Amino acid sequence: MPTLALKVQADLQNVTRLIPSDGVDSAILIKLECNSCRETHPNAVLLDPSNVAEMQRGRGEANLVMQCPNCRHENSATYVVRKPGGKGDLKLGEIAPWSELDAEKMSQWQTLCTVDFRGLTPLEPQIDALLPDGATWTCYGTESGTKFADVQFEDGEWHDYDEKAGDEVGIADVRFQWQKI
Template sequence: MLALALTAELNGVTDLRPNDSADNPFHFSFKVQCTSCRETHPNWVTVNRFSTDELSGSRGEANFVWRCKNCKREHSANITTPPASYPLSSPPKAQNIITFDCRGLEFTEFKADGEWLATGLESSTKFAEIDLTEGEWYDYDEKAGEEVSIKVLKWEIRRA
């Protein structure tokens, strides 16, 4: 089991989470490595919890199925928990955002593309379309009358 953990400095917002629904699935982007031959796929791959692919040999299905070009083995990963929200904490501490059951592969790097959501701490203002690709985000909470931000993002893939 692997988990994607996040540590971030939230100012004026809480409950940072991917915008993930059946109508609008969030695609988690990773670099993937074969645990058999240690070959790393050269491209980013995406995984979402609402789609599955068949495993060969009628062995079921998984959220992500990949055949290593080097050793020709088929590997898979399933999302075992829906995405969790990251609450405001002081000091910021790592929290698992999503957990995967990986068979024959490891995710080695995460890219935070996609749309994120957060809630105003004092005002409960809903912030949507948050872009974390630059590693930080700034906005203004009209109801609270103050700037809000998400900074010092640290993504970690760890054993769950």
């Protein structure tokens, strides 16, 4: 499977710079399908950028190495990040795998993260279930710069009030798609 970008589009009301709160160490939960047997893994699988596991037979490292419970084929997934100062150079774990989502560009699909899948196909995630239990999102007020550090989605939406700006803030209609790059 090729390298895929997790693209996001949402309605951001008076907020910008949406990103997982744990920064570099933010993990995501994704449903995966094995490309060999087309069986969908029964549970969402944790893809953690701080986890680096050796692949069998010395074929390198990945953030997720797993055997399909059905066909026993070894599959892997690795976050892809740009090296500091490198134009197109990609390398595992050099900097944060996350890109902040900008309110001014939310009418377009924006890349949240990029992952190289080997033997796996990711299924479309939902905002409520993308981060592990207890993990939150962070965003900032567009006018005031107020930091909202504990953003948790309920039924795909989040709403709050920005005291400094005197405005309601919120995020709704969050859509995801995996796109080949």
